[in-house]
Amino acid sequence: MSTKKNNIAAGIDIGSNSIRLIIAEVENNKIKNIIYQEKATTRLAANINKTGILQEEPFNKSINVLAGFRKALNKYNVEKIKTVATSAVREAANGKEFINAAKNSGIEISIISGKEEGMLEYLGVCSGFDAGRQPLILDVGGGSSEIIYMQDNNELHTESHKIGVVKMADMFDFQKSSTEILEKCSAYIKEFFKDVTIPNNIQNFIATAGTATTLAAIDMEMTEYDYNKVNGYKITKEKVIEILNKVYSTPYNKRLEIKGMDKGREDLIIPGILIILEILKKTNLNIITVSDFGLREGAVVRAANS
Incomplete structure (x- = not known):
């Protein structure tokens, strides 16, 4: 399925080191114009090897970042949004808590497989x-x-x-x-x-x-x-x-x-x-x-x- 011209959407990548937002116009699976983008380094996966959980400080910092992203999405009236979480949330014992906290901040997250x-x-x-x-x-x-x-x-x-x-x-x-x-x-x-x-x-x-x-x-x-x-x-x-x-x-x-x-x-x-x-x-x-x-x-x- 190809996208139509001036199809505005957003993508959020919740990584183990940084969280990144892009709002863009997409046409035929190509990014034609970047309207807005933002990145924050939160080191969400810090110490996960030792503890098996997302630590309190990067957990809260990441949720605050997502709350800020929600404001940007509202500003640009974006309706088509895909937010993905990778290995940090995928592997953490408290990953579900993170998903729920993000939801309370207005961000619906999909935990994706490798x-x-x-x-x-x-x-x-x-x-x-x-x-x-x-x-x-x-x-x-x-x-x-x-x-x-x-x-x-x-x-x-x-x-x-x-x-x-x-x-x-x-x-x-x-x-x-x-x-x-x-x-x-x-x-x-x-x-x-x-x-x-x-x-x-x-x-x-x-x-x-x-x-x-x-x-x-x-x-x-x-x-x-x-x-x-x-x-x-x-x-x-x-x-x-x-x-x-x-x-x-x-x-x-x-x-x-x-x-x-x-x-x-x-x-x-x-x-x-x-x-x-x-x-x-x-x-x-x-x-x-x-x-x-x-x-x-x-x-x-x-x-x-x-």
């Missing part, structure tokens, strides 16, 4: 640019990472892995400039993905979510983030390694001085880069295409089609 998350991410990436032939899409999230590609039978393959940058930051202290920590995390990630195989016909490696977009912003030395420049940006493996070395060797309290660094990602970008590099090694490719569009954009396209 497979559906991957499908929406594919839809979102393709809503922003042509993904090319035989693309692989990697979404490194806060609590999970999705690998998505089209199989030979034209069926979409999606796999969700319970590893993400917030979970890694709970296990390793990336605020320290430590080669030992970097090596231990790298070894952990390699072991985690040891049984993952990637088809040998992948022709385009696309990375989406905050690690990838921050890499692009740092490579372009952005002082003000511009999604138009980031979406479709290409960066080499060698440059990614160079940025990794630059970030982890910079004292934590100085990392925000790196042009393009996203506030709140000064430590999270390190495990994110390591995950990207590990999956990239499983292909014969050396260039990463960055997508600013992902799950949130897939949600708005799905909402427009509802």
Whole structure:
């Protein structure tokens, strides 16, 4: 089903690290015009590995963010809305409490499976640019990472892995400039993905979510983030390694001085880069295409089609 012109809808992505809203005009599964967008970093999945629940501070902060999003939706008179929650709410013992609290703030949430998350991410990436032939899409999230590609039978393959940058930051202290920590995390990630195989016909490696977009912003030395420049940006493996070395060797309290660094990602970008590099090694490719569009954009396209 394709959407009609001037079909205004909204998508909200409640992730393990950040919560993101987009209000846009959608036509034929493509985002034609972004009317409004907003992002807040809440680290909703903080300490979930240890406690199994959403902690009080990020829980309440996230609900307050959603209440603010509700005001924006009302301002723009948006009726078609899809709000999705991923691994943090999916895995937390008090996820249902979060859903109810959000509902009281005027936001109806759907907890989506890892497979559906991957499908929406594919839809979102393709809503922003042509993904090319035989693309692989990697979404490194806060609590999970999705690998998505089209199989030979034209069926979409999606796999969700319970590893993400917030979970890694709970296990390793990336605020320290430590080669030992970097090596231990790298070894952990390699072991985690040891049984993952990637088809040998992948022709385009696309990375989406905050690690990838921050890499692009740092490579372009952005002082003000511009999604138009980031979406479709290409960066080499060698440059990614160079940025990794630059970030982890910079004292934590100085990392925000790196042009393009996203506030709140000064430590999270390190495990994110390591995950990207590990999956990239499983292909014969050396260039990463960055997508600013992902799950949130897939949600708005799905909402427009509802």
